[in-house]
Amino acid sequence: MLVLGIDTSGYANAIGVVDGERVLADFAFQTRNESLARIMLNIDSVLGENNLGLEDIGGFGVGLGPGSWTGIRIGVTVGKMLAYCTGKPVKGISTLEALAFCARDCQRLICAIVDAGARETIYAALYRSGHNGIHQVSDYYVGDLPGLAELVKEPITLVATDAQKYLSVLGQLLKSDAVEALETAPGGAVVALLAATRLESGENDDTLALAPLYLKESTARAFINKYKRRAQAVP
């Protein structure tokens, strides 16, 4: 099955096409603030380069985040509307899983990290490589690096867009030889590969219900909830 993968959670419009397990195209268009302006043109050029039309695509993979909130809304909306218009299935993929998948050949525990943008907060999750792909072995983590280090009890392979930034800090917190880093960005082809496997076994998402994986509530709601908790704490 030909699957088109889209991930706009990072600094690029990442777009890839796979045929089952074979990667046909994998592009990352640096967008700065033009992710929305470029997205359809980027998709059209990736399809065109491969002499494909939208009608050749059998399913869609979408990076759900975590990542830039605005960014993931673009990819998720485009992905779900493409699936809706073509009547083909769609599968959402966690961007952390897509990152971890790039380290699937590593024997160590895989730790995928995405910058959460504010106050040194990160999104992370732990994965382990198995005989049929990678498996998430922790809950999603939202917090700082020292907090993440406490969850890790063994040598890890760290996967992130800016892995070097985290390597030195985590290296100090854990023993330095306990951390190795793989620097890579969320990729369209990886999202497409993961989606293809699932779509082929019939695990598609409800197209119209497809929604981003934010992992953090909006600031206003967080404020209200904190206020509520405080109010409840007072007898």
Added chain:
Amino acid sequence: MLVLGIETSCDETAAALVADGRTVLSNIIANQLDLHRKYGGVVPEIAARRHTELIGYVINEALDAGGKSLSDVQAVAVTAKQGLVGSLLVGVAAAKTLSYALRVPLVGVHHIEGHIFANLLSNPEIPLPHVCLTVSGGHTLLVYVRDHCRYEKLGGTVDDAAGEAFDKIAKFLDLGFPGGPAIDRLATKGNRKAFAFPRPLLKAKSFYFSFSGLKTAIINAFKHQLAGGEKLPFEDIAASFQEAVVEVLVAKTLRAARESGVSAISVTGGVSANRRLREVFTDTGDRESIKVYFPALSLCTDNAAMIAAAGHARLRRGYADDLSLDVIPNVPLEVQHAG
């Protein structure tokens, strides 16, 4: 031509089907009031998240309710200008995808231009040129409509929008959000002359409005009584406040019509649903032989039928956009038809 309209510029996720710029086949609006009510206003991040969840359902519902399928859609019109950037972006992303996948023209519409067309949908007989006042929670704008898609700004607010003043006074009086309908209801039971609130810029020669000072004057006049637990004459405050806003809006708009030499006024936007505003506008207009038009109540607040109608007019004039269409959160109405 069957146009699918999409509107997500603030807190309403909306989609509509309009045939030939005149006949509304469906007009679906999912409002998010329940999500924003406790904050007393629209929270941009919450609005953008909700749009992303709802957009597909709302578009699907617009097609179902209109008895049409995707293959019947001949063009897609979307609000791309003026609004919350994160909200606008969801509608534009969906519209671009539809245009690309269905191979139909795409047209970006300015939100205020949509409101102007809301009234043309309800009253196709409105003559051109005319003067149009758009009053809502986010906008207060007075324009000279020379022709469809040709606008000249006459004036607007220098601070709060008229609807924003309603919201803030309603919040002060603890009447809930949005404040317009609450004040409209309460005012029917109050005395409009109970308090002589200021009429900001009423005597000024310009066509600019200011509502921030009026709001502050009211809050300052009553905050101590309110804090002291005193029972305030809510009905009289609401009626007197509404009268002050209405008087300024009507006087300036009618003067704009006279000075522009037009015999018709179009009033649009959420505040154009206000009963007292409609009454005073119609009565004053009648005395001066100026006909005042209002949209159907269902088209006063944000909706996508008006976007589809405006999009249809723009397409007929050759203003189609390509797939690089982007959102512009803040751009004047009068300069945007050049592109």
